[in-house]
Amino acid sequence: MTQAPGTIRMPRPALHVDVQVARGDQQIAAAFDVAPGHPLAVIGPNGAGKSTVLASIAGLVPLEAGGVRIGDRAVDAEPPEARRIGVVFQDYVLFPHLDVRDNVAFAARMRGGSRAAARAAAEPWLDRYGLAPLADRLPAELSGGQAQRVALARALAAEPEVLLLDEPMSALDVEVRAEMRAELATHVREFGGATVLVTHSPADAAALTDSVLVLEAGRVTQRGTLDELRAAPATPYVQRMLAASAE
Amino acid sequence: MTAASSRSSRRRIAHSAGRLAWPIAVMAAAALALLVLPLLALVLRAPWADLPGLLVRESVLQALVLSFGTALAATALCLVLGVPLAAVLARASGWPTLPRRLLRAAVTVPLVLPPVVGGIALLQLLGRRGLVGGVLEDAFGITVPFTTGAVVVAQVFVALPFLVFAVEGSLRSANRRTELAAATLGASRWQVFRHVTLPLVAPGVAAGAVLCFSRALGEFGATITFAGSLPGVTRTLPIASYLAMQSDPDEAIALALLLLAVSIAVLVGLRDRWLPGVRA
Numbered sequence: 171m172t173q174a175p176g177t178i179r180m181p182r183p184a185l186h187v188d189v190q191v192a193r194g195d196q197q198i199a200a201a202f203d204v205a206p207g208h209p210l211a212v213i214g215p216n217g218a219g220k221s222t223v224l225a226s227i228a229g230l231v232p233l234e235a236g237g238v239r240i241g242d243r244a245v246d247a248e249p250p251e252a253r254r255i256g257v258v259f260q261d262y263v264l265f266p267h268l269d270v271r272d273n274v275a276f277a278a279r280m281r282g283g284s285r286a287a288a289r290a291a292a293e294p295w296l297d298r299y300g301l302a303p304l305a306d307r308l309p310a311e312l313s314g315g316q317a318q319r320v321a322l323a324r325a326l327a328a329e330p331e332v333l334l335l336d337e338p339m340s341a342l343d344v345e346v347r348a349e350m351r352a353e354l355a356t357h358v359r360e361f362g363g364a365t366v367l368v369t370h371s372p373a374d375a376a377a378l379t380d381s382v383l384v385l386e387a388g389r390v391t392q393r394g395t396l397d398e399l400r401a402a403p404a405t406p407y408v409q410r411m412l413a414a415s416a417e
Numbered sequence: 418m419t420a421a422s423s424r425s426s427r428r429r430i431a432h433s434a435g436r437l438a439w440p441i442a443v444m445a446a447a448a449l450a451l452l453v454l455p456l457l458a459l460v461l462r463a464p465w466a467d468l469p470g471l472l473v474r475e476s477v478l479q480a481l482v483l484s485f486g487t488a489l490a491a492t493a494l495c496l497v498l499g500v501p502l503a504a505v506l507a508r509a510s511g512w513p514t515l516p517r518r519l520l521r522a523a524v525t526v527p528l529v530l531p532p533v534v535g536g537i538a539l540l541q542l543l544g545r546r547g548l549v550g551g552v553l554e555d556a557f558g559i560t561v562p563f564t565t566g567a568v569v570v571a572q573v574f575v576a577l578p579f580l581v582f583a584v585e586g587s588l589r590s591a592n593r594r595t596e597l598a599a600a601t602l603g604a605s606r607w608q609v610f611r612h613v614t615l616p617l618v619a620p621g622v623a624a625g626a627v628l629c630f631s632r633a634l635g636e637f638g639a640t641i642t643f644a645g646s647l648p649g650v651t652r653t654l655p656i657a658s659y660l661a662m663q664s665d666p667d668e669a670i671a672l673a674l675l676l677l678a679v680s681i682a683v684l685v686g687l688r689d690r691w692l693p694g695v696r697a
Contacts, residue, residue, distance in 0.1 A: 280605075325602070
């Protein structure tokens with residue numbers, strides 16, 4: 171079950187999303203497919219419903235209608251713990267009472283087995299993410315970049331079939347953002363499964379993928395590559411966003 | 418300005434940045450002396466040789482048993498009532514401003530209210546002619562004031578905020594999203610509770626219970642007003658100590674030492690968990 175990072179994996183399944191979610195009075199609807207190894211960036215203004223769509227895929231908010239499939243497996247009736255969907259939350263939401271090692275070992279521990287076995291399974295992940303020197307630290311003692319690394323290692327150590335990233339850069343200082351973008355892109359490539367990135371920054375999206383979906387006020391307003399969006403922005407928001415990022 | 422004077426002023430700045438101005442140091446020392454010297458005097462003047470004899474007197478043992486019994490009962494009641502209240506308070510961040518502030522103010526009141534006022538207020542509610550006390554007496558024949566039960570009620574009134582704020586603080590750190598993150602990592606509901614919620618909340622609940630117990634044990638004003646001072650029924654350690662001061666100072670000092678010892682044990686028990694949630 172536990173797999174050392176870097177070993178060759180089976181081909182990973184695609185993610186098929188067609189969801190309708192209610193948030194207060196707002197109805198949010200989005201439909202898209204994500205192929206393994208080809209991340210999709212969901213871009214939109216604040217309050218567009220991006221994070222809600224992500225949460226619905228993970229099973230953290232209930233669907234009004236529609237469904238979520240991973241390969242041939244319909245997961246929308248399954249609880250979050252059975253979906254095998256990894257999530258990196260906006261402010262990382264590390265377990266404050268566990269050190270870095272036990273945060274990364276959490277999924278292995280939940281699968282059963284002893285604490286020692288879970289910690290042993292976490293070691294290669296700690297090494298791979300450069301976290302071994304920080305293994306004994308508590309989340310409160312980490313910088314933003316370090317916390318992001320832990321959050322990613324913790325999610326991927328659970329060996330999910332799908333990875334969801336919710337504004338992973340927004341909690342970081344501007345100076346480290348460029349560096350962390352490159353690092354994140356590397357790790358997502360190595361993960362190789364279907365990946366969805368939620369962001370309001372075209373630069374964050376561009377670091378990870380060329381494939382973009384624009385969500386505004388709960389509706390998908392455009393889909394395409396960044397170049398296609400630039401050539402023919404479908405809404406004033408898309409135009410403003412890309413103009414702002416070009417500066 | 419000459420080079421020499423600018424150098425000396427720079428040195429003065431560096432000097433004052435590294436050290437406190439002397440009036441502040443003196444005041445701080447005076448404050449510390451005010452906190453520590455009385456307790457030191459209590460320990461130094463204590464009739465240590467007679468202490469074993471004093472502590473086994475019947476009046477002392479009676480007060481001791483009553484105090485620990487009522488303080489434990491009050492702590493248990495505070496846990497049963499206070500943990501849910503803390504849960505409501507921790508979730509109230511989504512409420513409109515006014516009800517949220519009123520709720521917080523209501524929980525904070527006993528911290529800032531003189532305990533005697535609490536005792537008088539309790540009499541107005543639960544006294545024989547009180548709002549609810551009259552009904553209790555007429556309909557069920559239950560009398561609350563001046564009973565051991567009244568001691569517990571008075572202690573709960575003053576001690577509840579300590580528990581509520583300590584638990585609220587720990588509930589906030591165990592926010593809902595931490596539990597959701599655990600679920601995405603494969604944790605079942607039971608595992609989420611066992612591995613995330615419980616470890617995050619338990620230290621706060623324990624610290625709150627200890628603070629609550631020590632506050633209940635030391636309760637004086639509300640207790641003597643609402644429950645009186647009947648030996649063996651409502652005369653707790655602080656009240657017995659106060660009364661003994663007039664007749665038998667040695668006994669009063671012995672009782673005071675006993676309470677001090679419990680307080681020190683509480684401090685040692687809490688250490689770094691000291692009041693994480695009390696911001697009132």
